[in-house]
Amino acid sequence: xxxxxxxxxxxxxxxxxxxxxxxxxxxxxxxxxxxxxxxxxxxxxxxxxxxxxxxxxxxxxxxxxxxxxxxxxxxxxxxxxxxxxxxxxxxxxxxxxxxxxxxxxxxxxxxxx
Amino acid sequence: xxxxxxxxxxxxxxxxxxxxxxxxxxxxxxxxxxxxxxxxxxxxxxxxxxxxxxxxxxxxxxxxxxxxxxxxxxxxxxxxxxxxxxxxxxxxxxxxxxxxxxxxxxxxxxxxxxxxxxxxxxx
Numbered sequence: 361x362x363x364x365x366x367x368x369x370x371x372x373x374x375x376x377x378x379x380x381x382x383x384x385x386x387x388x389x390x391x392x393x394x395x396x397x398x399x400x401x402x403x404x405x406x407x408x409x410x411x412x413x414x415x416x417x418x419x420x421x422x423x424x425x426x427x428x429x430x431x432x433x434x435x436x437x438x439x440x441x442x443x444x445x446x447x448x449x450x451x452x453x454x455x456x457x458x459x460x461x462x463x464x465x466x467x468x469x470x471x472x473x
Numbered sequence: 474x475x476x477x478x479x480x481x482x483x484x485x486x487x488x489x490x491x492x493x494x495x496x497x498x499x500x501x502x503x504x505x506x507x508x509x510x511x512x513x514x515x516x517x518x519x520x521x522x523x524x525x526x527x528x529x530x531x532x533x534x535x536x537x538x539x540x541x542x543x544x545x546x547x548x549x550x551x552x553x554x555x556x557x558x559x560x561x562x563x564x565x566x567x568x569x570x571x572x573x574x575x576x577x578x579x580x581x582x583x584x585x586x587x588x589x590x591x592x593x594x595x596x
Contacts, residue, residue, distance in 0.1 A: 461522060461533070
């Protein structure tokens with residue numbers, strides 16, 4: 361089974377600064393058939409369901425601000441928020457949808473400093 | 474517009490069987506290229522994928538829960554039902570159902586989620 365490990369568990373960043381969250385998969389998420397990485401990022405705020413931000417490791421979902429970007433391939437991935445806004449305070453999860461059993465990372469709590 | 478909504482008991486006793494229903498609209502679960510999944514989240518903890526069912530009735534379960542789970546669909550009612558046997562206090566969590574689709578042969582991640590329902594297991 362694929363295990364997803366995020367780092368750090370939490371971080372505090374000042375408004376307007378860059379935030380970086382890492383995600384490591386125990387197995388390769390790059391499918392050679394279509395050259396796509398089956399890695400997604402979600403944002404979750406208190407009392408709300410997760411919101412899809414990024415899929416295929418780097419494609420922003422509709423309506424997601426362009427300050428959110430995803431990168432990486434294979435087993436190592438990064439979510440970057442280029443200029444932190446107050447509304448970005450949340451918990452962020454990476455998620456592998458390459459194969460069953462599906463898996464999520466343990467989450468990274470992002471706070472505004 | 475795709476929407477999903479979870480329903481079921483808010484409190485169950487240990488050893489009881491939990492039955493949750495996901496009622497959805499905006500899509501049909503009668504083709505192989507659509508899935509409805511369940512994901513749970515204990516209070517203050519991370520997301521855990523539980524199960525999913527495809528439109529062709531293919532079913533997958535999380536390995537730690539497999540022996541206790543059953544997932545079914547009713548395409549006429551646009552519902553997916555999850556049953557979890559032998560509930561324990563550690564199963565206390567918010568249970569979400571979510572939609573997933575396959576486009577041009579590629580599966581996408583869960584894109585639409587219900588608001589979730591909190592299930593507490595306590596005597």
